[in-house]
Amino acid sequence: MNHFPQAWGRPRDDIYGHYNSSYLQTANPTQHTQSPVVTGTSVVAIKYKDGVVIAADNLASYGSLARFTDVKRLRKFNSSTVLGFGGDVSDMQYLDRLLNDLDVKENYSHADDEASQLSANNLHTYLSKVMYKRRTDFNPLWNHILVAGISSESEPFLASVDLLGTTFSSPSLATGYGAHLAQPIMRKLVPDEEAVKGISKEQAVDVVKECMKVLFYRDARSMDGYSIAVISKEGIEIKENEKLENQSWQFAERIRGYGTQVN
């Protein structure tokens, strides 16, 4: 007998040989996402008097490689809400499955009517809790999401939630590069909630298309094929294979300081 309680009742090396404990460690330490892998770039959205317009291009990049060119980053949730995902595409697909389960559960418990459906603000609150929980567990879902739709008060609703669980709402919103390039263009049109009431669907669609164009000009991880959705009380119109129109690259001539053109 010795003084190591841990040793009591254990096979001794000098009699049984060295004990191979390698099999005891079966799993590696759990790993969490520390950085996104395949990513989508900006999502832009703006409110108008009867609803919300939201758009995102169809590109999924692998670093600087344009890896997948037909990834739909807008997702319809029941008849009142569209979500736009920026950031990690696999996390987007996970959230998509999560929301699908929620939708199935909701339809199962009260299928027959629209009134008790989850509306845009319900969904945004739910997503924000999911995102905040995951960041608190140090296992974030690497996305910045825009939630566009109609609220339970039948008003246009637009809000955002990111990988930290930060939430905010504004007449116009954009994620990623869009926050720098598209937001100023949209804020000119809708500086405050009051201005939203004077904006028609056509105006909103036009400014969103203009923003997508500007982003394509300046964001290297963007593409000219995009999806656009209009959400109003009448329902959701979603077009997933749009192409940017009326591009003008004339401004490029005047850009100095790149490539062969030094001054």
Add this chain to the structure above:
Amino acid sequence: MAGMFAGPQEMMGYSFNTAPTSASEPRQHSFYPYTDNGGSTLGISGADFTIMAGDTRSTSGYSINSRHVPKLFLIGGEGPKNKGARIVLSVVGFAADGDALKEKLDKEVKMYKYQHGKPMTVSACAQRLSHILYNKRFFPYYVHAILGGIDEEGKGALYSYDPVGSYEREQCRAAGAASSLIMPFLDNQVNFKNHHIPGSGEGHDLKPVVATPLPKETVIELVRDAFTSAVERHIEVGDGLQMMILTKDGVEEQLLPLKKD
């Protein structure tokens, strides 16, 4: 490994260690779970009122997320609109933590009312908030909280907190991005720091002016001045000023514009 614990008298080895031989490799985390959403808050208590205020800008770095994200929340009222609430919480720092903190406190105050059949006092709520913050001291809510209300004697009550739950009842407190700009102004204008009675002496013999509770109208003016000044000098402060005036009759909310630049 064998022979690691071989004592001087025996040569016997074991296939395990009594303790780890070296610290495990430090884990590399590129994910940082906090951010600063900017903004500033402020609270001043008077003889029979408390005023809470905060700007409504939300920022990420140099970008403005939104021009209208309130930092003041009614706590423990009836239903989703918190009707009849008599306690106000302001949070500034990491907004997601602020929201989580607000919701936790609100839930607990609502459950208190449901279980005891009477509303929670401000002092009880203040202590509860301290415990909520302290319970998460190893992964803190990254916020500076200020809690305002009317105490059991009808006097204005104001409590301020650090992120891990240290708290204190005070006359006035500024928190957040522009706190270093606002707090000295408040020291001077509310607690009359560096105010002296003229001709009362020379040097150290000068008699300081004793602070007395200010009337409500004066305090409202002070709050507006504090914020309009902070907006000029701090880029994370601006857009709107949300003010809540707490009296024995309830809470009155005001929304005033601030510069948007």
Add this chain to the structure above:
Amino acid sequence: MFRNNYDNDAITFSPQGRIFQVEYAQEAVKQGSVVVGIVSKTHVVLAALKRNAEELSSYQKKIIPIDSHYGIALAGLASDARVLSNFMKQQSLASRLNYDRAIPLAEITQRIGDRAQKNTQEYGKRPYGVGLLIAGVDARGPHLFEFQPSGVTQEMIASGIGARSQMARTYLERNLDQFEGSGREELVKHALRALKDSLSQDKELTVDNTSIGIAGVGEDFKLYEGAEISSWLETTFENKADDEETAAPETMEVDS
């Protein structure tokens, strides 16, 4: 003497296909004082008769507001009701927190139904000895649900549970057609009349022993007690004397 061998636990069927403990629990509901609920297109009303154990004691709580959009009325073991109402309160707050939504009444009713059913299928448990009326307004309008110890839940147009509630149900059945179109005040009157029909001869509805809970479209659930209900009691039973005079001969005729 006869001894029932199938009531030693709450999960064993008798050869006749009955679970006696559940039926005994339903008897506990019948021991509780009567509560009534009626729903119209716009409102839902609960009315309850409170009992005091003795003159010196206070009255037992019969209507509990849970969330701002709904409340419950109970008949049976008040302590069991408290367990259920705490659960409902937590579920309701969680719904507001996680979904920013007032919990739909069908959903909360189903959740307590599922909880009660567990007690009839897991060993070592006992059924709740309480029946509930769940009344309130959600996104789909006003609702009234009934909950029983067996875990059975049903949506109702009108319902009465508790001691002598058959009399109240008889009143409700007779006036069934009027409820749907009734306004707030009419609904309260119907509920009070139904409640009164269940009283024993020597009892009266007073401001002390009556509780009323009302919710409506755009109106949060509120509990009314004491002086707040005096005007309803007065207007509902003001021509009580006339009623009795005209009613008495009729009943006499029927009897004879």
